[in-house]
Amino acid sequence: MDQTSEMIGAPINRIDGRAKVTGQARYAADFEVPNPAYAVAFQSTIARGRIKSIDVSEASMQRGVIAIITHDNAPRLYRVSMDHNPGKPGQTYLPLQDDQIHYAGQYVGIVVAETFTQARDAAMAVKVDYEEQTPVLSIEQAMGDAFEPAKMGRDDKAANDRGDPDQALASAAIKIDQIYTTPEENHNPMELSATTARWEGSKLTLYNATQFVYGSRSVVSTWLGIPEENVRVIDPYVGGGFGCKGSSWPHEVMAAIAAKMVRRPVKLMLSRRQMFGCVGHRSRTIQRVALGADHDGKLSAIIHECTSQTSPWKDQFVESATKQSRMLYSCPNVRTIQRLVPINGNTATQMRAPGHATGTFGLEVAMDELAAAAGVDPIELRLRNYASKDEELNLPWSSKGLRDCYFQGAERFGWNKRNTAVGSMTADGMLVGYGMATAVYPTNQQEATAKIEIKADGTASVKTAAHDLGTGAYTILAQITSETLGIPVGRIEVKLGDTDLPTAPAAGGSQTSASVGSAVKVACQKALASLKERASADENSPLFQIKAKELAVTNGRIFAAQDSSKGESVADLLGRNGSRPVTAQGSAAPPSKPGQDTPVTDPEAMEKYSKYAWGAQFAEVRIDPALREIRVPRLVGAFAAGKILNAKTAHSQIMGGIVWGVSMALLEHAIHDPVKGHVVNANLADYMVPVNPDIRQIDCFFVDEPDKVVNPLGAKGVGEIGITGVAAAICNAVYHATGMRVRELPITLDKILAV
Secondary structure (H helix, E strand, C coil): CCCCCCCCCCCCCCHHHHHHHHHCCHHHHCCCCCCCCCEEEECCCCCEEEEEEEEEEHHHHCCEEEEEEEHHHHHHHCCCCCCCCCCCCCCCCCCCCCCCCCCCCCCEEEEEEEEEEEEHHHHCCCCEEEECCCCCCCHHHHHHCCCCCCCCCCCCEEEEECCCHHHHHHHHHHHHEEEEEEEECCCCCCCEEEEEEEEEEEEEEEECCCCHHHHHHHHHHHHHHHHHHEEEEEECCCCCCCCCCCCCCCCHHHHHHHHHHHHCCCEEEECCCCCCCCCCCCCEEEEEEEECCCCCCEEEEEEEEEEECCCCCCCCCCCCHHHHHHEECCCCCEEEEEEEEEEECCCCCCCCCHHHHHHHHHHHHHHHHHHHHHHHCCCHHHCCEEEEEECCCCCCCCCCCCCHHHHHHHHHHHHHHHHHHHCCCEEEEEEEEEEEEEEEEEECCCCEEEEEEEEECCCEEEEECCCCCCCCCHHHHHHHHHHHHHCCCCEEEEEEECCCCCCCCCCCCHHHHHHHHHHHHHHHHEEEEEHHHHHHHHCCCCCCCCCCCHEEEEEEEEEEEEEEEEEEEHHHHHHHHCCCCCEEEEEEECCCCCCCCCCCCCCHHHHEEEEEEEEEEEEEEEEEECCCCCEEEEEEEEEECCCCCCCHHHHHHHHHHHHHHHHHHHHCCEEEECCCCCCCCCCCCCCCCCCCCCCEEEEECCCCCCCCCCCCCCCCCCCCCHHHHHHHHHHHHHHHHHHHCCCCCCHHHHHCCCC
16 A cells, blocks of 8 residues: 555555465464474363372373473472562462362473374373362352452452442432342353473573563562573464453463473464363453442442452453543542452453443443333433543543444434333344443553664564554554555565563553554654654755655655655665664553653643543344344444544444453353362353354444543543453343343243243
8 A cells, every 4th residue: 555644544464364275474483493392281170189199101102202200300480579560360379389279270280292183182191089078169169368459450449439329229219229230251262372482591582371471570580589581572463352461371381391301392282171261261350330320320329349350369351340440431439349269260450441341231221220110212222421520539531422322323223113111022022122322441551662663675663562453453553654654555564472572561451552652653653753854964865955844755765845846765765874774662551651752732731631432332133032042143333442443343342342242241250060060161162252144133333422631642442442341231221122131141941931
């Protein structure tokens, strides 16, 4: 593509697409290393107890086995301080260090062999004798041990109060006070988690499936007790993550241990079954949502309490399902509380829209119940409680296009055709229901750095340690570079995912575009300024002594802005100067971080706004009146997410989130053996996710929402908001169709059987 003007926002195709569909893209397990060995981990079959003995005699005699590593011969590992570490371990319990068993599926050892098949077969031959204890396998069993974590997320307190919600609820004309539950869910990216470890002397290289190479480097080096600079982590392509690759998990350091012990590179890839429980999950939640309102539906009280599970060692990842209840609606009396309950399971972790995907289910179904009780249209109820500012922080919004989402989404969906009477709509012999819910997700940004290089051949390169999980980061960063430098996208190389590149945050929290995109823009502006200065100072250039600010660059040509005939190609300019490339490095950070060189109009003003992306979800369901089979033929989502950096990839992200919302509403849940604790549906045959016939028409679009302060690009991120509100909208539609209110996900047909 030769056009460079107005590239930001253009729906161009993904520049990494060809490499992926032709097999040129290298994932963590694909990298070639000399003379590799293969590792397979074997796991505990009990949920609580201790290892009495491990019999490896049969396994060690099998063909090709090189080593078997257990707590008896594994090297010592070191704990990671969570206070001063850029990355974080998925679990704080160190693998292969003692004989204690805390959950079913806990790693007990590793077999290393010449081939994967040999390692797998030998791992199955290892015999472990346990001293078994009675495990705690559900939140309900240990509710008496619930505790409030020190915080949820980066900074938020677990409990938050304003006003007197108990008194307001007690005196309210209309009260909703119900329990809503969401199940444990599992990430299932196409690429299995994998690590290829290679030692060269004291230097370790990890080809690691991760969403955060710098975090992985920091955690693994700490676990091993070696200098951080001795570890390099490489992962240019990530085959999906959804959060399970955002933290560092035991298999990463286990691969490094194995490679060190056998003195060869080692490849360790998890099986699909091991992806259930070994790399985190979305925690089950039990939510109490209580709403108090007057007869018109105006809120006077919101109480949202969430209890979720954690591991026996009380790792404090929190499925922060109460956060949106603090700010989404205008209400003078609000209380939110998060609690954790330790059970014999692995630590939960972030999963697409952590907290908000689960929390919007509880809050938005409760709001629908309030609308029904007050006799108010669900959209009208939300407008009557529309928050003109963030009442939790007492800050104005950086921008808020939520009203437009309601109005435009309702028009596209045909909400005005909804008969308000429950069970009154039918089509083709099926019960028809319409439901809606609000979508919301915070706008996040962290410090990032990027390096730009303009070369003598007229091409440019972008280098940063960010990741593309399939979200389109390669393409978006090329678009920002193209528009800023005036170089066509096809002449821009983007390099990602390597700790030898400038620092970038984890790919998660919908923050890559805002964080890394802003840094790329800063670096481009610096490089462009240097290029113009070079032209102005070159006696042999037709632009000699023309002020740099009076020059422009487009399509690889630098010229006088007032006289475009006066100029030359960038290649000619740099060729005369020894073909030295123009390089620049730029950083961007939230305004509270030091050292920011982001050119913003008013940095102090940015700290005085609350920043969120917004949306409205609409769902139509059709339900067989006898069999109660549920179908979702139509979904509409309207979103306000600031500046959209690529209309095509953004649309794809939102659509993917909505599909996952359907899956969350109707299908997904991990089922644990009630005695042994392991996940019994740990495969993609029994763990249900949507297939093509399950997904019909999805109409998702963006409303115009300029934002001058959220970040230099005006982008809010779209990777996660698409899932929020979908489950609630479908649940509300099921109620409209049947009159049966489901408060426990997933909505299976047994929950709406007519009595």
